Amino acid sequence: MTTITIDTTQTWDKGFPQSARVAHRKVTFxxxxxxxxxxxxxxxxxxxQLPVIAVSGPFGAVKEQSSGLYAQKMAExxxxxxxxxxxxxxxxSGFPRDIASPDINTEDFQAAVDFLTTQPNVDPDRIGIIGICGWGGMALNAAAIDTRIKATVTSTMYDMTRLNAFGYNDEMDADARYAMRESLNAQRTADYQNGTYAKAGGVVDPLPADAPQFIQDYHAYYKTPRxxxxxxxxxxxGWNMTSALSFANARLLQFTSEIRNAVLMVHGEKAHSLYFSQDAYKQLTGDNKxxxxxxxxxxxxxxxxxxVIPFEKMTAFFKKYLA
Known part of the structure; x- marks a missing residue:
């Protein structure tokens, strides 16, 4: 199996302190x-013969941010x-940079499971995953297709396909979707002509005076030393601008009702995104959800x-279902 050689930073450059209780190293797969x-x-x-957990997210973050914090805490x-x-x-790796795909990103979780099953000190029958924000949706999608995943946690979940196709609170109608497609396909033409890929801009900075609270919250996380x-x-x-097209044209979570293994969904009571978890949870079946x-x-x-993050609850959940 071919692996592209990539350079990774070996120094500690995370947004959280390193724990003395766990060993750390960089890996590729x-x-x-x-x-x-x-x-x-x-x-x-x-x-x-350790139980194992793969973590990713939030959508638009890197492993030096939330997912690394979760992974280190669970390793403890x-x-x-x-x-x-x-x-x-x-x-x-992958070019062009900063693009996303519901199919490829679901595969990313499965590739992480592939890697974990081959590690000499793990139990390949005790595999869990954690998806944060938009990667919560990817995690549920992966759990629906990959029966090796015995337990799944989603935290503050987004369904990125629903968001891109319908907007927040499903306020986008067919005319608005058509206008979006026209705009983004025009951008594809411009990108090809220019030989570059326009970016969507990331979290807005500086904040406009009338920014909604959740935009202020994103800014407080992504744009400050926090x-x-x-x-x-x-x-x-930000993302490659035309990434939204594939998410608006494909749907995650089509087979979540068929997930037989355990799922724990965690969400903030005051989160603007709570409806994503509430609606996804309604589709789950079985008494292990x-x-x-x-x-x-x-x-x-x-x-x-x-x-705030319920690490004790997550630990108990994984210990129960990865026993």
């Missing part, structure tokens, strides 16, 4: 689209974990606030 993914591996300093609880950069972003990272899509120039609401929490509180 290929997906089935020929893209090499870069990841941080966090390993308990003792133990064999005895799980071998990886936090990976999705295809075309961060330290992972969460900024030089490789983060959202912290900088749970929706946990965090009182008073916003969407981005679950990115990095260790006093």
């Amino acid at each position: 290929p997906n089935r689209f020929g893209i090499t993914l870069a990841a941080d591996l966090y390993m308990p300093k003792a133990g064999n 609880q005895g799980f071998l974990t990886i936090a990976f950069d999705p295809s075309f972003t961060g330290e992972s 969460g900024y990272h030089q490789r983060s899509v959202n912290s900088n120039q 749970e929706l946990m609401l965090i009182p008073g929490a916003s969407h981005t509180d679950l990115y990095d606030r260790v006093d």
